[in-house]
Structure formats: structure tokens, C-alpha cells
Amino acid sequence: MFKIVKKRSLNPTVAEMSIEAPLIAKKAKPGQFIILRAKEDSERIPLTIAGTDAVAGTVDIIYQIVGAGTMQLNSLNEGESLHDFVGPLGKPTEIEGLKNVCVVGGGVGCAIALPVARALHAAGAKVTGIVGFRNKDLVILEDEFRACCDELILMTDDGSYGDKGVVTAPLEKCIQDGANFDEVITIGPLIMMKFVVAVTKKYNVKTVVSMNPIMIDGTGMCGGCRLTVGGKTMFACVDGPDFDGFEVDFDEAMHRGTMYRDFEVHAREAECNLLKKEVE
Numbered sequence: 001m002f003k004i005v006k007k008r009s010l011n012p013t014v015a016e017m018s019i020e021a022p023l024i025a026k027k028a029k030p031g032q033f034i035i036l037r038a039k040e041d042s043e044r045i046p047l048t049i050a051g052t053d054a055v056a057g058t059v060d061i062i063y064q065i066v067g068a069g070t071m072q073l074n075s076l077n078e079g080e081s082l083h084d085f086v087g088p089l090g091k092p093t094e095i096e097g098l099k100n101v102c103v104v105g106g107g108v109g110c111a112i113a114l115p116v117a118r119a120l121h122a123a124g125a126k127v128t129g130i131v132g133f134r135n136k137d138l139v140i141l142e143d144e145f146r147a148c149c150d151e152l153i154l155m156t157d158d159g160s161y162g163d164k165g166v167v168t169a170p171l172e173k174c175i176q177d178g179a180n181f182d183e184v185i186t187i188g189p190l191i192m193m194k195f196v197v198a199v200t201k202k203y204n205v206k207t208v209v210s211m212n213p214i215m216i217d218g219t220g221m222c223g224g225c226r227l228t229v230g231g232k233t234m235f236a237c238v239d240g241p242d243f244d245g246f247e248v249d250f251d252e253a254m255h256r257g258t259m260y261r262d263f264e265v266h267a268r269e270a271e272c273n274l275l276k277k278e279v280e
Helices: 022-027 068-074 107-122 142-148 168-176 190-202 250-257 261-279
Strands: 002-011 014-020 033-037 045-053 058-064 084-089 100-106 126-133 151-156 183-187 207-210 226-229 232-235 242-244
Touching (some): 002 058, 014 107, 022 045, 022 084, 033 058, 045 068, 045 084, 045 107, 058 068, 058 107, 100 168, 100 190, 107 126, 107 142, 107 183, 142 151, 168 190, 183 190, 190 207, 226 242, 226 250
Parallel strands (some): 100 126, 126 151
Antiparallel strands (some): 002 014, 014 058, 033 045, 033 084, 207 242, 226 232
């Protein structure tokens, strides 16, 4: 069992937990993920490791409360324990040799972008952060990004905080102004990453994307997380989650991501009814 040491709300739909998992904390690197089950009968949820403390033996996870599994996870409080917590899984983000990097995060994907930005900063790289949210109420981890970015550009769709617009606008301006990025690393909704790649491809700036498709076992056996990359079938859990953005078939990935939408809606409704009964 894996004890919840700390829990806090980051915005109305996103929360953070610190989990007691000393063995994972010692080995995990930025870009890797874990698979957890909140309770014995819960579904498996893959979540990128948002941070670690090897001394305290804790692993941080950040999750959006969108479905039955994350609702069950969020029903647990400090002092309680998760049933399963397995990792680290996947390949770490490659940062060696990078000197000037732009990290682009969108929404809850910023939870994945943050440890990468921190690792780059710790390695001495110049880090430009561009993060985007729908509105001011959904902004997360601003202070944490400011602490590890040489420059942080914060965007909101409606202009309620930071600059108004989408993340591709300041990214393209930086490139046009001569930023000379060694690499752009982007993490967020598929549609966002697709358009980030559309911008960087025009200027031939190497771009790495972090893919988070449907995933079950996390070991490459189920095939649920398959992607087409460079015309070949890859598995996000063992070949990624980072891939060359120029090679990813985003349209296929977006289509596959909607396959279980109706099932997810029904599962969420069932979990909502169950939680209501527990409260009553």
C-alpha cells in the first residue's frame, strides 16, 4: 500500500498528491510515468511523475478529475493509501547536451512539462517556458515554472491572465526573433502539440512531443497505446512517451483517443451516483 503524504488542489479540476514510494523516488527521472490503482477494483491510470524527493521517499502526481478512475483517486485523502503504484515506466526525457530549450505546456500537461523544465535548468540549459490555459481559474504551477525558467510566457485563451491567445503565437515569435532553440519540447492536448509541430516544422526546429494515449499494462503487451511514428507502429509505454514530433501521426492518435468516449461518460456517471450514495 502506498500512503498519501500530501494532497492539495491546484484548480477546481486538478489536484496534486505526494505518495510514499521510496524505491520509485530513487530511480525515477523526468519524463517517466507510473501506473496506479486507487482501490482494489479501480481501473489502472497512467500518470507522469511530476516530481520526486529521494530523501523523503515520495513521488508527486498531478491529475485531472475527469472520469471514474480519477474520481476514485480524488476520493482518497492524506493518510489513506493507494492500492497499486507501479513504476518508473517509460523512457526518460533526453536532456543531455541541450543548451537552449523551449518547453511548451498546455493545461494539465504542464504537470509533465514542469519536471522536464526543472531538469534542464539544473543541467545549466537556458529554458524558455510557454504555458497555456483556457482561463485564469485553470492556471497551475506558475510559481514553480518561474523558478526554473529563464523566461516564462503565460497564455490564456480568453486573456483573463497573462497574454491572450494560444501557445503557438509566442513560440513562432520567439523563433522569428532569433531564439535559436536547440529543441522544443511540448506536452499537452494532442491538438495543441499538432499545431506546435506545424510551427516548428516550418523552421526546422527539432521538436519532441510527450504522448499519453490509452494505456493499460504499461509494458508493451496490450498494444493499447500504439501510435504510428515515421510510418511504423510504436508503443508509448515502452518506446516513449517522448517521440519526434515531426514523425507522429496526430490525426490517427486523436481518432483513437475518442474511441471510448461514450464508455467513459457512462463510467463517470456511475461513479458519481456511487459517491452520492456513500455521502447519503
